[in-house]
Structures are given as C-alpha cells and as structure tokens.
Amino acid sequence: MAPPALKGAPLPATPIKTVLLVVALQAEAAPLVKDLNLKEDTSGLFPAGVPWVKFSGEYKSMKVHLVTPGVDAIHGVDAVCTVPASLLTFSSVQLFKPDLIINCGTAGGFQKKGAEIGDVYLISETAFHDRRNMLPGFDNYGIGALAATPVPKLVSHLNLKVGVLTTGDSLDHVDKDDEVMENNNATVKDMEGAAIAYVADLLTTPLILLKGVTDIVDSPAATEEEFLLNLQSAAKAIQTTVTSALDFLSLKNLSDLQ
Ligand SMILES: *[C@@H]1O[C@H](CO)[C@@H](O)[C@H](O)[C@H]1NC(C)=O
Ligand SMILES: *[C@@H]1O[C@H](CO)[C@@H](O)[C@H](O)[C@H]1NC(C)=O
Numbered sequence: 001m002a003p004p005a006l007k008g009a010p011l012p013a014t015p016i017k018t019v020l021l022v023v024a025l026q027a028e029a030a031p032l033v034k035d036l037n038l039k040e041d042t043s044g045l046f047p048a049g050v051p052w053v054k055f056s057g058e059y060k061s062m063k064v065h066l067v068t069p070g071v072d073a074i075h076g077v078d079a080v081c082t083v084p085a086s087l088l089t090f091s092s093v094q095l096f097k098p099d100l101i102i103n104c105g106t107a108g109g110f111q112k113k114g115a116e117i118g119d120v121y122l123i124s125e126t127a128f129h130d131r132r133n134m135l136p137g138f139d140n141y142g143i144g145a146l147a148a149t150p151v152p153k154l155v156s157h158l159n160l161k162v163g164v165l166t167t168g169d170s171l172d173h174v175d176k177d178d179e180v181m182e183n184n185n186a187t188v189k190d191m192e193g194a195a196i197a198y199v200a201d202l203l204t205t206p207l208i209l210l211k212g213v214t215d216i217v218d219s220p221a222a223t224e225e226e227f228l229l230n231l232q233s234a235a236k237a238i239q240t241t242v243t244s245a246l247d248f249l250s251l252k253n254l255s256d257l258q
Helices: 026-035 082-096 138-143 152-158 175-183 193-202 223-249
Strands: 018-022 053-059 062-068 100-109 120-128 161-167 186-190 207-216
Touching: 018 082, 018 223, 026 053, 026 062, 026 100, 026 223, 062 082, 062 223, 082 100, 082 193, 100 193, 100 223, 120 138, 120 152, 120 186, 120 193, 120 223, 152 223, 161 193, 175 186, 186 207, 193 207, 207 223
Parallel strands: 018 062, 018 100, 100 207, 120 161, 161 186
Antiparallel strands: 053 062, 100 186, 120 207
16 A cells, blocks of 8 residues: 655645755765755854754755754764754754755665665655554554655656665664565665655655665675775765756756656
C-alpha cells in the first residue's frame, strides 16, 4: 500500500524562487558550497548558541540556502541523526520560507535492490526502521512512512534511479532493523531523511531527497570502512546531481516537476 503523500503535493504553478538544501555532514556540504559559490552567512538568524551553519547565495534564478547542523559542542563531531536534522529543518523553513527543500547526502544501499556504490537515488518514500512500538496504532506511527513529493519530470531529465529510503539513528543495524528495513522495501538507508520528511509534512513544504550510496548495507564489509573510503567520491556525485537538479529547477514553476 502506498504511504500517505506529503501535504503540499500535487505542486502548484508557482515559481521556484527559494530552495533550502539540508545536509548533515560538513564533508557532504563542502563540494556544494564551492560549486554553487555559496557564502557562509553569520548574521545570526538562528537561535543563539546553536551550532547550525548556513551558506547562501544566488544560483541562476533562485536564492539557495544550504544548512548543516554543524559540530556538536560537547562531542566535537558533526551533529548527525534525526533530532538535529529535524530541529534545523523546522527552524530553517520558518526563517527562509523555501518553495522547496532538498535533503541530500550519503546513504547505505541494498545490493539486493540493485544499489551500487556511487549511485545517486531520488527517494520515492521514507520510513523509519528503529522506532519500534507494538501498541495498536503506534506500530505504524513508528514506521512513519510518507511518500516524498513526486517529481517524475526531474527523475527522467536526470535519469535517476528511484528507491525507498529507510532512516534510523544508528550507523550499524541489528537483526530487527534488517527485518523492518526489508518490510519498508528499502533500497537506501540513512540517518536523517524520514525525520526531514516529517518536518516537510508538518510545514506543508515540498521535499526532494537525493541520496548517494557510500556503502552496501547487505554485504559483510564493515560499514564504517566502506563509508570513509567512499565518502569523498559520493559527496562529489551528490554535488553533481544536486547542481544538475538546480539547473533544471531554474526558471521553472513547482508544477513543472510533475
Ligand atoms: C508559472 O505559472 C504561472 C501561472 O501561475 C504562469 O503564468 C507562468 O507562465 C508559469 N511559468 C513557467 C516558467 O511555466
Ligand atoms: C518496492 O520498491 C521498488 C523500488 O525500489 C518499487 O518498484 C516496488 O513497487 C516497491 N514495492 C512495494 C510493495 O511497495
């Protein structure tokens, strides 16, 4: 059964003037910031004390804001996972009022679904795999499946692979995760996407998710080794795809994506 569509689809015939890119890792953001010639904005729009970082600029016909959760003040590493991503997205949508959110970043891929390292996927649906709750009704709430904004014209223009994304807060996966990810029909696995979809739905903002595969989930190789080995090349592939997507979006109405 297809999951509920994000509020806001189908898309209106209104121009795409402002795009919000939500990116979890600094290493994923860097090639995009460079290629799109974005500049760090330190004007203090975010609440005082948050580590969130924003880069902005004009790209073709659009204003582009790229936000990352920055570095966790206590642990000194990028603030990955669902909680920072949802807070950052919620705040950024309210501040910058984007016509469209693009969540882009690295992901694991399932080889049994045809994913290969270096692929960039357009996500059709998101779901969680580590929010287990067997109480009636709460089971499906935990899975939280949502259909991403359908953008068939963008998919065919960029010739993208399409697959379902499953999200969890752990880089590794235990047997129970494997079972739920299989039930989610997942082709790719990340640590933020379904949370960002939840926020996009709350705030009725269209969302595209583009995920580049750094490692194979259903292979014996250690995720962290594969991830670190392929992070730079996947970040580059994501940058190329996002730039091509922005080229396509320029001077278009939202409805032109469907
Ligand atoms: C966008 O839609 C408006 C109607 O809302 C229309 O006047 C305009 O020509 C459209 N622009 C493009 C680029 O299709
Ligand atoms: C599972 O996902 C694939 C795309 O990866 C899609 O073609 C297929 O229809 C999906 N199956 C179900 C049962 O949703």
